[in-house]
Amino acid sequence: xxxxxEKNISFDALVVGGGIAGxxxxxxxxxxxxxxxxxxxxxxLGGKMIMLSKVFPTLxxxxxxxxxxxxxxxxxxxxxxxxSSEVSSISKIAKDNFEAIVIKKPRYVVIEDCTACQLCEExxxxxxxxxxxxxxxxxxxxxxxxxxxxxKAAAIDIDNCILCGACEKVCPTNCxxxxxxxxxxxxxxxxxxxATGFKLFDPVLIPRYGYGVYKNVITSMxxxxxxxxxxxxxTVLRPGDGKVPDKIAYVLCTGxxxxxxxxxxxxxxxxxxxxxxxxxxxGALPMADVTIxxxxxxxxxxxxxxxxxxxxxxxxxxxxxxxxKITETEKGNLILRYxxxxxxxxxxxxxxxxxxxxxxxxxxxxxxxxxxxELQLDQHKFIYQSDLLGSPSKTSIEGVFVAGTxxxxxxxPDSILSAGSASSEAISYLIQNK
Amino acid sequence: MEVEKGKTxxxxxxxxxxxxxxxxxxxxxxxxxKEILEALKEGDLTIDQLTQKLNIPKHEVVYYLxxxxxxxxxxxxxxxxMDEYFSYKLxx
Ligand SMILES: Cc1cc2nc3c(=O)[nH]c(=O)nc-3n(C[C@H](O)[C@H](O)[C@H](O)COP(=O)(O)OP(=O)(O)OC[C@H]3O[C@@H](n4cnc5c(N)ncnc54)[C@H](O)[C@@H]3O)c2cc1C
Ligand code: SF4
Numbered sequence: 001x002x003x004x005x006e007k008n009i010s011f012d013a014l015v016v017g018g019g020i021a022g023x024x025x026x027x028x029x030x031x032x033x034x035x036x037x038x039x040x041x042x043x044x045l046g047g048k049m050i051m052l053s054k055v056f057p058t059l060x061x062x063x064x065x066x067x068x069x070x071x072x073x074x075x076x077x078x079x080x081x082x083x084s085s086e087v088s089s090i091s092k093i094a095k096d097n098f099e100a101i102v103i104k105k106p107r108y109v110v111i112e113d114c115t116a117c118q119l120c121e122e123x124x125x126x127x128x129x130x131x132x133x134x135x136x137x138x139x140x141x142x143x144x145x146x147x148x149x150x151x152k153a154a155a156i157d158i159d160n161c162i163l164c165g166a167c168e169k170v171c172p173t174n175c176x177x178x179x180x181x182x183x184x185x186x187x188x189x190x191x192x193x194x195a196t197g198f199k200l201f202d203p204v205l206i207p208r209y210g211y212g213v214y215k216n217v218i219t220s221m222x223x224x225x226x227x228x229x230x231x232x233x234x235t236v237l238r239p240g241d242g243k244v245p246d247k248i249a250y251v252l253c254t255g256x257x258x259x260x261x262x263x264x265x266x267x268x269x270x271x272x273x274x275x276x277x278x279x280x281x282x283g284a285l286p287m288a289d290v291t292i293x294x295x296x297x298x299x300x301x302x303x304x305x306x307x308x309x310x311x312x313x314x315x316x317x318x319x320x321x322x323x324x325k326i327t328e329t330e331k332g333n334l335i336l337r338y339x340x341x342x343x344x345x346x347x348x349x350x351x352x353x354x355x356x357x358x359x360x361x362x363x364x365x366x367x368x369x370x371x372x373x374e375l376q377l378d379q380h381k382f383i384y385q386s387d388l389l390g391s392p393s394k395t396s397i398e399g400v401f402v403a404g405t406x407x408x409x410x411x412x413p414d415s416i417l418s419a420g421s422a423s424s425e426a427i428s429y430l431i432q433n434k
Numbered sequence: 435m436e437v438e439k440g441k442t443x444x445x446x447x448x449x450x451x452x453x454x455x456x457x458x459x460x461x462x463x464x465x466x467x468k469e470i471l472e473a474l475k476e477g478d479l480t481i482d483q484l485t486q487k488l489n490i491p492k493h494e495v496v497y498y499l500x501x502x503x504x505x506x507x508x509x510x511x512x513x514x515x516m517d518e519y520f521s522y523k524l525x526x
Contacts, residue, residue: 122505138504
């Protein structure tokens with residue numbers, strides 16, 4: 001990797017992570033006149049929220065809320081955004097001054113010149129799994145990440161590119177540039193907001209559920225994509241054989257509240273997003289039966305209990321049961337063997353599609369960033385909140401704040417509230433240290 | 435040396451080797467694409483019927499067929515009487 005000459009830049013605040021929490025925090029700082037550098041490691045802003053179908057408990061379309069917000073962030077004159085970028089280190093060089101090293105990877109496309117015409121996609125001969133559709137369909141090596149991506153510009157997946165040059169031959173604006181190199185920036189900042197979000201549990205780690213082996217066992221994120229307007233298939237289908245499912249099961253707490261896989265805590269969002277998806281499925285497939293297997297339903301937020309009752313009223317079947325094992329029939333159906341918790345007996349039920357409601361795990365990226373100071377993590381490896389009740393966005397390092405799910409699992413409204421708290425703490429810190 | 439715009443792939447080709455795996459994957463994709471498009475020339479087919487013609491597992495047929503819909507070669511046709519399986523056809 002050749003690194004272009006290092007560049008020096010300075011901002012008031014560095015926000016690491018461009019999901020809904022990082023975006024909101026950046027916007028609040030920018031609206032109060034502070035200069036913000038927003039670092040996102042992916043090709044687009046928006047984090048997980050931009051990939052969702054609709055959102056609980058209002059059933060608003062996720063894209064309709066995320067897209068205007070993300071474009072406001074992208075257009076703001078006080079916000080500089082680096083996508084495909086990561087912070088490699090942050091050092092405190094004075095009481096109120098940090099220095100960060102930012103690595104910007106080449107996109108091989110000049111974003112400003114790309115009109116998103118998609119001619120490069122058409123010309124590219126390569127087809128690989130589309131990570132933005134959670135591998136249910138292919139994409140090209142020259143590709144626009146997804147239709148509501150921001151920046152909406154092509155990118156070259158260099159690891160899968162055969163360098164045939166077909167994309168640049170057809171590009172009307174000559175925006176494809178294979179001479180781009182990795183760039184390194186030395187950034188001076190006064191405060192840092194960590195908004196690196198959460199990771200999804202990989203259900204391969206629970207082999208008895210058969211994920212990856214039984215093709216009609218999918219994750220909740222894959223179902224979000226199947227339900228989104230920009231979905232991988234024309235309607236909700238089983239990936240195993242393209243059948244429209246009619247007896248669907250949800251397995252809640254997959255990878256949560258389970259000490260055996262190292263995550264004893266509740267992920268807080270899975271009950272509600274599964275109830276949301278069940279309602280959307282009843283709308284998309286009116287003849288379908290949907291059963292949710294749960295240990296406890298955690299409907300603690302505003303409007304959540306009503307949302308749960310609404311799903312019951314629509315005919316969603318709730319079974320208090322712990323899944324022991326899933327097996328597959330010849331037709332690709334799935335037999336769920338479970339303990340009926342109310343009756344205390346083991347039962348079996350056949351379904352034709354199973355959705356594993358995967359939990360939220362900590363993203364530990366931020367803990368490795370700091371040189372000379374220790375960013376403490378809590379016992380579950382989320383970022384430690386040093387004054388949880390008084391100033392919940394404070395971390396173990398003065399001047400460094402945390403926003404959204406980087407500090408623990410939470411839903412979108414709470415992530416936005418948390419970002420509000422982190423940005424106001426950061427603003428008052430900036431003003432006090434002027 | 436300034437590299438001419440629109441001709442930069444060659445610049446990287448000289449510096450970076452393209453792996454045999456990538457070339458092999460491209461061959462596999464082209465082969466399956468050709469087989470699916472050939473099969474559909476004869477008329478609309480369901481995934482089950484396509485699987486019988488192609489020598490690959492059903493879930494791979496779903497994956498490649500859906501990719502070909504996305505790339506604009508194939509389109510979804512009618513659903514069967516049981517509302518279970520769609521047929522697929524070439525995009526005109
Ligand atoms: C299947 C599913 C359905 C859901 N449905 C709902 C719903 O209906 N309603 C609701 O309220 N909530 C829902 N949620 C929860 C919602 O997704 C989260 O609350 C929200 O996405 C949290 O936002 P965030 O910004 O904290 O984290 P994220 O969305 O995880 O964003 C973090 C961002 O930081 C970036 N990043 C990570 N590490 C680095 C790094 N080292 N450097 C730079 N960038 C980095 C990531 O690429 C990402 O863009 C759902 C979650 C799932 C999994
Ligand atoms: S150069 Fe790479 S990205 Fe461009 S068309 Fe060829 S394979 Fe696709």
